[in-house]
Amino acid sequence: MGLTKRIGNIPGMAKKQPLKSGEKILLGIFGAFFCLAAIGYVVLESVRLTSEKPMFTQTTFFNFSEEGKIGHGYYMKANCNACHRAVRSGTSMGLSLDGIGSKRSIDWLEQFLLEPERVYEGPTIDHGVGKEAGNIIARLSEDKIRPIAVFLSELKAVAGSSVSKVPPPERSEFIDGMVGSWAPEGWKEKYEDVRDRIKREEGEAADRDAADEEVIDAR
Numbered sequence: 692m693g694l695t696k697r698i699g700n701i702p703g704m705a706k707k708q709p710l711k712s713g714e715k716i717l718l719g720i721f722g723a724f725f726c727l728a729a730i731g732y733v734v735l736e737s738v739r740l741t742s743e744k745p746m747f748t749q750t751t752f753f754n755f756s757e758e759g760k761i762g763h764g765y766y767m768k769a770n771c772n773a774c775h776r777a778v779r780s781g782t783s784m785g786l787s788l789d790g791i792g793s794k795r796s797i798d799w800l801e802q803f804l805l806e807p808e809r810v811y812e813g814p815t816i817d818h819g820v821g822k823e824a825g826n827i828i829a830r831l832s833e834d835k836i837r838p839i840a841v842f843l844s845e846l847k848a849v850a851g852s853s854v855s856k857v858p859p860p861e862r863s864e865f866i867d868g869m870v871g872s873w874a875p876e877g878w879k880e881k882y883e884d885v886r887d888r889i890k891r892e893e894g895e896a897a898d899r900d901a902a903d904e905e906v907i908d909a910r
């Protein structure tokens with residue numbers, strides 16, 4: 692009370708100064724932006740909450756096995772989240788790992804964690820000997836690497852999304868037509884349709900498993 696009184700009494704300082712017109716304009720502009728942002732937020736949220744269709748389609752999903760859950764625990768404890776994004780948390784400093792299991796195999800992931808430079812066939816930024824992520828992984832005991840790789844391999848993506856190596860299941864007549872008429876003849880021998888390749892690889896893997904089982908049976 693006493694303080695305000697004393698300040699108010701300083702000579703030459705008016706009790707209540709009216710705003711200058713420049714100040715009014717600035718305040719007005721700021722106010723308009725603020726109101727616009729607030730209205731925009733309210734409209735966006737009300738549309739998002741009442742709309743039947745999700746505004747952002749979710750293209751990654753996960754369904755963890757027991758080992759995957761354990762791996763998730765190791766992943767969180769090792770603070771991989773400091774650079775990566777996965778399972779709806781983390782940062783975007785490094786790569787997002789959501790959906791990585793649809794792009795990389797479990798063995799690839801394990802090998803990457805152990806020997807990133809060799810797997811990348813080139814220099815790395817944070818993974819590798821003496822680097823930040825490399826040091827974190829070097830401090831983990833070796834039996835934790837496999838569960839982390841299992842966890843990562845279970846971060847899946849919907850076919851056709853940007854993180855999946857598999858194109859969407861439905862075929863586009865337009866794209867098929869364009870490829871048919873514009874792709875050079877040589878490409879047909881050089882490249883294989885990813886869908887055909889995946890089917891072939893799955894078939895080969897099944898054959899291999901069957902052969903392995905026969906060997907076991909024969910013993």
Ligand code: HEC
Nearest residue numbers: 769770771773774785786815816817818823824827828839
């Ligand atoms: C200091 C930041 C940082 C930390 C911590 C970190 N990473 Fe990474 N991670 C990166 C960067 C950057 C890349 C890209 C490769 C590179 O240049 O090192 C990467 C790449 C990867 C990849 C390969 C992705 C791909 O498809 O090429 C995997 C898998 C991965 N990190 C897993 C992990 C795990 C598991 C941990 C925790 C043990 C971890 N990272 C900790 C920064 C980090």
